[in-house]
Amino acid sequence: MIIREARLEDIPAVLALHRRYQIATIAPEDRADGFVTTDFDAPLLQELIEAERGLFVAMKERQAMGYVMAASWDYCARWPIFRQMIRNLPSLRYRGRKLDTANSYQYGPVCIAKEHRGSGLLEALFEYAREAMRLRYEVLVTFVNKANPRSYAAHSRKLGLETIAEFSFGENEYYELACLTEEDLKRRKELLSS
Template sequence: MTGHDTRVSRADIADMDGILELQAANQTARGGALAASLTGERLAKMMQDMPLIVARRDGRITGFLLTTSREVNADIPIVKAMFNAYHGAPDAYVYGPICVGEQERGKGLAQIMFAELRRLEPGREGILFIRNDNEASLRAHLKMGMKKVASFEFNSFAYAVFCYIG
């Protein structure tokens, strides 16, 4: 589990730079697993829409879990493809991406951020997609109790769609 100096809570605008920095460090082009790069403007809109969860250690963002309503990211083609594969409940929201900094991996931080999200959004369905070749993420999300409900292809990659009830 995480150390006693790690704090998990809802993000606010002061966390923006740390989220953007961690996102940039974990792009696929830099050896990470994040394929999308969200702008500060989009993140601010998401933050106003739904809870974004962050983990902080010694004042630095070491993890984040982003969420948004279906409507806010409806313009993103891969999100459209996910909802075409699995529609979900009328008030279902988009879970992800989730990112844990390299130094914090394997300490249960993803599960702690997920538990905080579920506390803030009880009873709502969350829907996410994971690339089929991202075995670590597939395992982690199955371990968190999520279930695979569909598959789709996008830009020549195969994805699994998962869901859960908060």
């Protein structure tokens, strides 16, 4: 398996993995193991790859075992939930920084094939994506649906993201999480080497 920045030819494999775990298509009995709420299609992924350089994949042969999306707020603004997050950014601070669309980016969604969960793939993909984005942004921001406790645990415990706010959108409740791209990466490397 190889982790790398996605290419256009990866789009069908990413979409196949996404459909397995997207809230609209996942089997109800599988939702407890995690799900993805943001929906997207091939043209959106093409733009993400070409304009944002923000799609990262774990590929085994021609199959996607996992993906992480990371993008500017301009890219994300097409979805209503992100427009709400953008409006709220100026009221948020994280580790002494007032958040805005220039110093932060939206991380996620992230999706790991069920057969690879707990294998360290999430952490490896996350670190690869964060390293790629850190020269452009100081702060990673994401959200997790409160109805998805597995994702919240993975992001807060495994990845060390901190909850900075909670918000409502539609009929759902969300945690908003953040981390410093550079500082947290250094801290993780120090912990791994000790």
